[in-house]
Amino acid sequence: MRAKLSVIVPVLNGAADLPALLAGLMAGVEAGLIRELILSDGGSRDATMGIAEDVGAIWITGPASRGEQLRRGAAAAGGDWLLFVHADTVLPDGWVQAVEAQVEDGRPGYFRLSFDAQGVAPHIVAGWANLRALLFRLPYGDQGLLISRAEYDAAGGYPDIPLMEDVALARRLGRRLRMMPLALRTSAARYSRDGWVRRGARNLWLLARYLTGADPEVLRRRY
Numbered sequence: 001m002r003a004k005l006s007v008i009v010p011v012l013n014g015a016a017d018l019p020a021l022l023a024g025l026m027a028g029v030e031a032g033l034i035r036e037l038i039l040s041d042g043g044s045r046d047a048t049m050g051i052a053e054d055v056g057a058i059w060i061t062g063p064a065s066r067g068e069q070l071r072r073g074a075a076a077a078g079g080d081w082l083l084f085v086h087a088d089t090v091l092p093d094g095w096v097q098a099v100e101a102q103v104e105d106g107r108p109g110y111f112r113l114s115f116d117a118q119g120v121a122p123h124i125v126a127g128w129a130n131l132r133a134l135l136f137r138l139p140y141g142d143q144g145l146l147i148s149r150a151e152y153d154a155a156g157g158y159p160d161i162p163l164m165e166d167v168a169l170a171r172r173l174g175r176r177l178r179m180m181p182l183a184l185r186t187s188a189a190r191y192s193r194d195g196w197v198r199r200g201a202r203n204l205w206l207l208a209r210y211l212t213g214a215d216p217e218v219l220r221r222r223y
Contacts, residue, residue, distance in 0.1 A: 004033070004035060004079050004080045004081055004103075005028065005033050005034050005035055005079050005080075005081050005082075005083055005099065006034075006035055006036050006037075006038060006077035006078060006079030006081070006082050006083070007025060007028070007034055007036070007037045007038065007083045007085065008038045008040060008070065008073035008074060008077060008082060008083065008084050008085075009021070009037070009038070009039050009040065009073070009084075009085055009086065009087050010040050010042065010066050010069035010070055010073065010084075010086065010087070011039050011040065011041050011042070011044060011048050011069075011087045012041065012042040012043065012044055012048075012064055013044045013045060013046045013048060014044065014046075014048050014087035014088070015044075015046040015047040015048045015050075015051055016046075017087045017088040017187065018048065018051050018087055019051070020090045021085065021087060021088075021089050021090065021091070022051075022055055024089075024090055024091030024092075024095070025037065025091065027091075027093075027095065027096050028095075028096050028099075031096045033096055033099065033100070035078060035079045036057075036058055036077070036078065036079065037055065037056075037057040037058065038057065038058045038060060038073045038076055038077055039052045039057045039058070039059055039060070039073075040060045040061075040062075040069040040070065040072045040073035040076075041059065041060065041061040041062075041069070042061075042062070042063065042064030042065070042066075042069050043061065043063070043064050058076060060072050060073060060076055065160065065161070065162045066141070066162060066163070066165055067158050067159050067160050067161040067162060067163075067165030067168075068160045070084060070157075070158040070165060071157055071158050071159075071160060074152060074157055074158065077149070079149065080148065080149050081099075081103055081146065081147070081148050081149065082145075082146070082147055082148075082149060082152055083099065083144065083145070083146050084141065084144060084145045084146075084147075085144045085184070086141055086142050086144075086186065088142075088186055088187035088189075089142065089144065089184050089185070089186055090116070090184060090185040090186075091184055092111075092182045092183060092184055092185070094182055095111075095182055095184070098111075098180045098181060098182050099146055099180075101180075102146055102178065102180055103146075103148075105178065106148070107176045107177070107178050108145065108146060108147035108148070108151060108173055108176060108177055108178070109145075109146045109147075109177070109178045109179070109180045110133065110139040110143045110144055110145050110146070110177060110178075110179060110180065111143050111144045111179075111180050111182055111183060111184040112126075112130050112133075112143070112179060112180070112181075112182065112183035112184075113126045113129045113130055113133075113140075113142060113143050113183060113184070113186065114126050114183040114184070114185050114186070115185065115186060115187075115188040115191070116185050116186070116187055116188055117188035117191070117192065121191075121196035121197070122188060122191070122196070124196075125191065125196060125200050126183075128200070129143070130179070130183075133177075133179060134179055137170060137171075137173070137174055137175060137177045138167055138170050138171070138207075139166070139170055139177065139179075140166050140167070141165070141166035142186045143184070144184055145166070145169070145170075146180070147173075151173070151176075155169060155172040155173055156169075156172065157169070161216040161217070162216055162217060162220040163206070163210075163216045163217075163219050163220040164206070164207075164210045164216050164219065165216075167207065167210060167211075206219050
């Protein structure tokens with residue numbers, strides 16, 4: 001596969017995080033894998049737009065709702081395959097080969113999760129996230145999502161909700177989701193700020209509330 005992948009990143013004041021993500025994406029550019037990079041903005045007031053212009057990314061802007069930002073990005077994408085990643089993601093070495101292998105497999109995939117922090121708590125939280133994704137096919141957006149354009153459209157895409165949009169789409173994809181063999185690294189800033197136990201417990205509570213029918217807008221306010 002060459003130049004078939006659209007990379008879609010929801011952003012909101014992401015100037016501090018984007019350089020690390022963009023550095024990792026260069027491997028896909030050099031391999032001829034990436035067709036385009038789309039930054040779907042929710043009203044940034046920092047240098048995010050300037051970074052997008054510097055790297056030649058497609059810039060889309062609108063209301064700050066992660067589900068809707070992802071939908072807008074996907075609507076603008078021209079690739080046969082879509083890779084959704086968050087702005088504070090760092091892609092691992094070898095991600096190009098992992099993506100190409102998953103495309104060959106034909107099913108949607110996601111990465112294992114790790115944090116840019118050391119210690120027991122980050123290890124436990126990441127381990128639980130990976131176990132949850134593997135057993136229940138419920139990866140979160142910070143694990144990325146690789147999916148064909150055709151399957152994304154058939155599943156209805158991301159819903160226009162401010163929270164749990166990743167879980168909603170994952171539930172539609174179900175057993176077809178596959179964990180890829182590499183772990184991407186994501187920011188631990190929110191966990192460090194709120195406390196690992198408190199943030200982890202809150203995330204689990206939000207997931208349980210969503211799965212039992214709670215309104216995502218109400219959950220967003222709690223988040």
